[in-house]
Amino acid sequence: MILIFSELMTTGLLQGLILGIVALGVTIPFRFLNLPDLTCDGAYPLGGALCTSLIISGVNPFLATLLASVAGGVLGMGTAFVHLRFKINTLLAGIILTAMTYSVNLRMMGKPNLALFGNVTLFSNFQDEILFKIFVLSFINIVIIGLLLRYCLSEKGLRFRAVGLNHEFSKKQGIHLSLYIFLGLFVGNALCSFAGCLMVQIQEYVDIGMGTGIVIHALAAVMIGESIMGSQTIQRQIIAPLIGAILYQQIQGFAISLGLPPSDLKFITGAIVLFAICYTLPKKPFARKRCLSETTSLSSQDKYFFDKPRPFSSKETEHE
Amino acid sequence: MLELHNIYKSFSERSRPVLNGVNLKLEKEEFCVLIGDNGSGKSTLIKSISGEHFPDSGLITLNGQNITYLPIHKRAKLISTVSQDINKGTVQSMTLFENLSLSYLRNKNASYACYQKHKEQLTEKIECLGLKNYIDMPMSTLSGGQQQIIATIMATLSTPALLLLDEHCSALDPKASENLMKYTTKIIERLSITTLMITHNLNDAIRYGNRLIKMQDGKIVLDVKGNDKKNLTAQQLYDLFNNDKGRHNDSDLF
Numbered sequence: 061m062i063l064i065f066s067e068l069m070t071t072g073l074l075q076g077l078i079l080g081i082v083a084l085g086v087t088i089p090f091r092f093l094n095l096p097d098l099t100c101d102g103a104y105p106l107g108g109a110l111c112t113s114l115i116i117s118g119v120n121p122f123l124a125t126l127l128a129s130v131a132g133g134v135l136g137m138g139t140a141f142v143h144l145r146f147k148i149n150t151l152l153a154g155i156i157l158t159a160m161t162y163s164v165n166l167r168m169m170g171k172p173n174l175a176l177f178g179n180v181t182l183f184s185n186f187q188d189e190i191l192f193k194i195f196v197l198s199f200i201n202i203v204i205i206g207l208l209l210r211y212c213l214s215e216k217g218l219r220f221r222a223v224g225l226n227h228e229f230s231k232k233q234g235i236h237l238s239l240y241i242f243l244g245l246f247v248g249n250a251l252c253s254f255a256g257c258l259m260v261q262i263q264e265y266v267d268i269g270m271g272t273g274i275v276i277h278a279l280a281a282v283m284i285g286e287s288i289m290g291s292q293t294i295q296r297q298i299i300a301p302l303i304g305a306i307l308y309q310q311i312q313g314f315a316i317s318l319g320l321p322p323s324d325l326k327f328i329t330g331a332i333v334l335f336a337i338c339y340t341l342p343k344k345p346f347a348r349k350r351c352l353s354e355t356t357s358l359s360s361q362d363k364y365f366f367d368k369p370r371p372f373s374s375k376e377t378e379h380e
Numbered sequence: 381m382l383e384l385h386n387i388y389k390s391f392s393e394r395s396r397p398v399l400n401g402v403n404l405k406l407e408k409e410e411f412c413v414l415i416g417d418n419g420s421g422k423s424t425l426i427k428s429i430s431g432e433h434f435p436d437s438g439l440i441t442l443n444g445q446n447i448t449y450l451p452i453h454k455r456a457k458l459i460s461t462v463s464q465d466i467n468k469g470t471v472q473s474m475t476l477f478e479n480l481s482l483s484y485l486r487n488k489n490a491s492y493a494c495y496q497k498h499k500e501q502l503t504e505k506i507e508c509l510g511l512k513n514y515i516d517m518p519m520s521t522l523s524g525g526q527q528q529i530i531a532t533i534m535a536t537l538s539t540p541a542l543l544l545l546d547e548h549c550s551a552l553d554p555k556a557s558e559n560l561m562k563y564t565t566k567i568i569e570r571l572s573i574t575t576l577m578i579t580h581n582l583n584d585a586i587r588y589g590n591r592l593i594k595m596q597d598g599k600i601v602l603d604v605k606g607n608d609k610k611n612l613t614a615q616q617l618y619d620l621f622n623n624d625k626g627r628h629n630d631s632d633l634f
Contacts, residue, residue, distance in 0.1 A: 102511050110392055211492075213492060213494050213495065213496070214490075214491070214492045214493060215481070215485055215490035215491050215492070215494075215495045216483060216490045216491070216492060217495075218481055218485075218490070219482065219483070219485070219490050221474070222471055222474070222478075222482050225471045225474060226467065226468075226471045226472075228467070228468050229468060229469065229470065229471055230453075230465070230482075230572060231450065231452045231453050231456065232430075232461060232468070232469075233456060233482050233483060233485070233486050234453050234454070234456035234457050234485075234486045234487060235453055235456075236453050237453065246416065339627060377392045
């Protein structure tokens with residue numbers, strides 16, 4: 061069993077690194093903009109299908125990946141448009157656009173599955189070197205996380221975060237809400253689509269059913285990541301999806317290595333994910349207790365703080 | 381400065397209009413106090429000016445610019461509001477510094493530069509309040525009074541052309557409310573901002589501001605300026621409030 065698991069670990073890591081990008085793409089609308097978005101379910105296969113079609117028709121794989129990623133982003137902007145213009149809930153808008161994308165994908169591919177064997181892809185020279193692929197994907201992940209982190213620490217990023225936290229407030233601070241919602245959904249879905257491009261080029265084929273329910277896997281990864289990393293700071297919030305995605309894939313690998321029939325896999329995976337999320341729950345009451353004791357000790361030891369002349373004194377009345 | 385011409389606003393066709401032909405002209409650097417019973421249309425008026433509601437008809441101009449239907453985020457560059465609801469004035473889960481930075485950027489273009497660069501400058505602003513140690517703490521760790529003072533500072537950080545105060549003291553205890561009122565007046569005088577303030581506290585209405593208007597049934601029924609406002613006593617104002625037989629004119633009072 062351990063032997064199988066260790067064999068699956070590298071594949072799991074590779075898939076985890078791809079799921080990490082999707083999970084980050086889901087986190088942006090879900091956590092930063094506070095708009096749960098399911099368009100990712102359409103953007104991921106759209107990226108795969110478009111990228112494959114372009115490569116087969118002889119387009120440079122770099123250009124194909126770029127174009128397909130942008131196409132995914134535009135799909136996200138479509139959801140944003142439907143949501144903002146027609147006041148349709150983002151979840152519903154996402155589902156509608158995802159359903160429509162399915163037909164578009166099939167039209168582009170011509171048949172339900174296409175193989176990329178023999179075509180020049182990003183990874184065609186290193187098809188057997190899994191460690192190299194892991195290295196490249198880790199690098200891509202680090203670059204994306206780094207860029208996003210830098211953005212979030214900029215003035216524009218601060219506004220972006222404020223939009224998700226408080227719409228009313230943001231409007232009153234002169235922030236153009238729609239602009240940031242468009243941007244957030246574009247980037248989020250472009251990342252999902254980009255992950256789709258990488259996936260088809262690594263596995264060298266695309267299937268029309270690829271990525272069905274990927275948003276669920278991505279959300280599970282986000283939850284696991286957050287329960288481990290926490291989401292108090294912006295840094296933790298951005299790194300959490302990747303950590304969660306890698307762990308989630310390892311959990312799946314572990315479930316496979318238990319030797320159960322494949323039909324049981326989903327049940328076991330679900331159970332393990334539930335366990336991983338719930339495992340952190342008992343910590344919360346402890347954490348709260350600690351916080352309470354900290355505040356009480358603060359108010360008693362911090363006497364000098366209240367003795368100092370203060371311009372207003374509502375703090376005391378609150379403690380009474 | 382701010383001019384309102386024949387503002388009408390109703391929320392349903394069957395009920396009478398909440399704003400029933402309001403005409404108002406605020407001069408530059410005027411500190412106008414707006415009083416009136418609940419349902420008299422005070423808040424609706426303020427919200428029409430701040431852009432939360434659009435009036436059904438009428439014209440609102442600020443410094444000669446027609447702002448009647450200007451979207452709220454564009455109006456924010458000219459007008460800032462402090463309301464009773466602290467959630468509208470601050471982001472509770474962001475730190476004090478992040479909140480201040482957002483307000484500091486209100487009438488500026490946000491860049492890709494790190495927002496940490498404003499830290500020194502913004503820390504200075506709250507140093508006199510003794511809140512320097514709280515600068516990196518979430519807003520929710522501050523008390524209601526402290527938060528409301530921060531919200532007021534934030535509203536005036538990038539000096540607005542017009543400041544709207546919508547009962548911004550009413551959720552506080554009397555002492556904190558007095559402190560906030562004093563502090564607000566100090567800022568307004570220092571930056572000489574034109575202000576329109578709603579209050580239910582008649583003592584505040586007497587003590588602060590250089591103009592007082594009263595609304596009733598969606599109309600302005602009383603307008604006291606200059607020396608008349610200075611000489612106005614609390615008793616006169618109380619009598620006015622208790623006597624609710626229809627409309628009042630300036631002549632009722634003087």
